Amino acid sequence: MQGGIGNMxxxxxxxxxxxxxxxxxxxxxxxxxxxxxxxxxxxxxxxSRGVVVLLSDKEDGSLNCTSCMLCMRACPTAAIVIDSPRxxxxxxxxxxxxxxxxxxxxxxxxxxxxxxxxxxxLATKYEFSSADKDSFLWDVNKLQEVGRDVDxxxxxKKKKVAPKKETTPAETKSPEKKPVDQKGENS
Amino acid sequence: MxxxxxxxxxxxxxxxxxxxxxxxxxxxxxxxEKVKEIEPHIGYLHRSIExxxxxxxxxxxxxxxxxxxYVTAMSCNYVFALAAERLASIEVPERAEHIRVxxxxxxxxxxxxxxxxxxxxDIGALTPFLYGLRERESILDxxxxxxxxxxxxxxxxxxxxxxxxxxxxxPKCHEALNTIEKKLADYEGLLNENPIWLVRTVGxxxxxxxxxxxxxxxxxxxxxxxxxxxLRRNDPYSIYDRFEFDIxxxxxxxxxxxxxxxxxxxxxxxxxxxxxxxxxxxxxxxAKVSPNFKPPAGEVYARIENSxxxxxxxxxxxxxxxxxxxxxxxxxxxxxxxxxxFATDVLLADLVAIFATMDVIMPEVDR
Ligand code: SF4
Ligand code: SF4
Numbered sequence: 001m002q003g004g005i006g007n008m009x010x011x012x013x014x015x016x017x018x019x020x021x022x023x024x025x026x027x028x029x030x031x032x033x034x035x036x037x038x039x040x041x042x043x044x045x046x047x048s049r050g051v052v053v054l055l056s057d058k059e060d061g062s063l064n065c066t067s068c069m070l071c072m073r074a075c076p077t078a079a080i081v082i083d084s085p086r087x088x089x090x091x092x093x094x095x096x097x098x099x100x101x102x103x104x105x106x107x108x109x110x111x112x113x114x115x116x117x118x119x120x121x122l123a124t125k126y127e128f129s130s131a132d133k134d135s136f137l138w139d140v141n142k143l144q145e146v147g148r149d150v151d152x153x154x155x156x157k158k159k160k161v162a163p164k165k166e167t168t169p170a171e172t173k174s175p176e177k178k179p180v181d182q183k184g185e186n187s
Numbered sequence: 188m189x190x191x192x193x194x195x196x197x198x199x200x201x202x203x204x205x206x207x208x209x210x211x212x213x214x215x216x217x218x219x220e221k222v223k224e225i226e227p228h229i230g231y232l233h234r235s236i237e238x239x240x241x242x243x244x245x246x247x248x249x250x251x252x253x254x255x256x257y258v259t260a261m262s263c264n265y266v267f268a269l270a271a272e273r274l275a276s277i278e279v280p281e282r283a284e285h286i287r288v289x290x291x292x293x294x295x296x297x298x299x300x301x302x303x304x305x306x307x308x309d310i311g312a313l314t315p316f317l318y319g320l321r322e323r324e325s326i327l328d329x330x331x332x333x334x335x336x337x338x339x340x341x342x343x344x345x346x347x348x349x350x351x352x353x354x355x356x357x358p359k360c361h362e363a364l365n366t367i368e369k370k371l372a373d374y375e376g377l378l379n380e381n382p383i384w385l386v387r388t389v390g391x392x393x394x395x396x397x398x399x400x401x402x403x404x405x406x407x408x409x410x411x412x413x414x415x416x417x418l419r420r421n422d423p424y425s426i427y428d429r430f431e432f433d434i435x436x437x438x439x440x441x442x443x444x445x446x447x448x449x450x451x452x453x454x455x456x457x458x459x460x461x462x463x464x465x466x467x468x469x470x471x472x473x474a475k476v477s478p479n480f481k482p483p484a485g486e487v488y489a490r491i492e493n494s495x496x497x498x499x500x501x502x503x504x505x506x507x508x509x510x511x512x513x514x515x516x517x518x519x520x521x522x523x524x525x526x527x528x529f530a531t532d533v534l535l536a537d538l539v540a541i542f543a544t545m546d547v548i549m550p551e552v553d554r
Contacts, residue, residue, distance in 0.1 A: 024377075
């Protein structure tokens, strides 16, 4: 096994080495496929799963979230904490606290899938690293602020336009619940 | 010189050794440059994935299992989904099955390309690493446009896949396959006849078929030793029985054969992906499965062939929405276990080559 070079003959070896060099030299004049990162950036594909944000209504700018807590239950790492006590009189939920701890979040996207109200999304933004652990805990205002310019397809609107088709309990409740988020946001 | 006293000594290789592909410590009994005994110490990367899965619903287990074997996370997604589907007898739509095959095979190609680069780098050639990773990038781009992530996909779901293929996926995929196919000639030109590469790999670390079978070695390492065993054929899952492909086999069982076999497999995988893309039917990409579905009590072992070998998961259900027990099986565990049986009496530098061509990945061993 150690005598490989001897058996093959020196000319064959030299030829093999040169064929390797030829392949390398083919790449000499080519453009690099890498980017100079902080100055240049890749454009992220639309489905790219970056930071989790809360989406706001496209018209009145209020949060779409109805505090249904589905995302909290779907989250495998318990990164989402929602506190929304029911109003004892109106029996409606009041969004008091919505926090995501990005130190826990694994960017799996299950929260986005669980939400029926187009209220939470993994945006294509990245670059929110920090040396401070506490700064990973984002509250509702920050989540909403970062999500303001995130484009999304509002699936709620369709349900509002045609509420009579296939009314499931979740759908019928959605228009009633909507005003609650605005209250929640103001409080 | 004859009265020179020599003695054997112990050498610690790792845990933080660049060629251990993760964190593996090997205690080597050395006689000069020769390795006499190997004792692998594992557990440095233990993340308790199996236990974590016991406290998650079936849907939530999938992103956790992404971290089980992160180089081919699609297979980890898939094998768990397969187990859950068998438990709950869920029918998967045709389109979803095709998408899954496309993703699994693309992931196999990506993993083998990484193998190509990393192995060459371990043995001392840097250029192949850059080439291998460049082509792998085109596959990761495809994954990113489909599911949004490049490494931890969380794409394959119980009952299908999380999203349909995006617009423009099919032409882009064909383009990537064509490039990779063309570049394979470059890869082979760089290494196949390179005298240094040959001296470092040919006849080094011969794994006899019997030892391989005794230790439960699977995947390319087993096939390079002359055993034709591939779960895609021997225990067909998904729709692999519909596609035409060869199972490459080589007979010497040395590092060189293990390397060549993986390049052969890339060609076969390209062939499968093309067939699946052409046969892709219209229809649903996911069966209707509630995120909190409760499979009936029972247990199932699902296994698939991933780029390293047999990847299995044993799920026991007690009829609640969370599995009672999840046991994972990764091929790398056996690939480490077999090292003391055949990789002795080799030079220390050759042990690196053997370890690299066994394509061990530590998170799969320690889970
Ligand atoms: S983000 Fe969506 S799922 Fe989460 S509480 Fe709000 S409405 Fe419910
Ligand atoms: S992306 Fe996943 S881990 Fe992160 S908050 Fe959403 S569900 Fe939780």
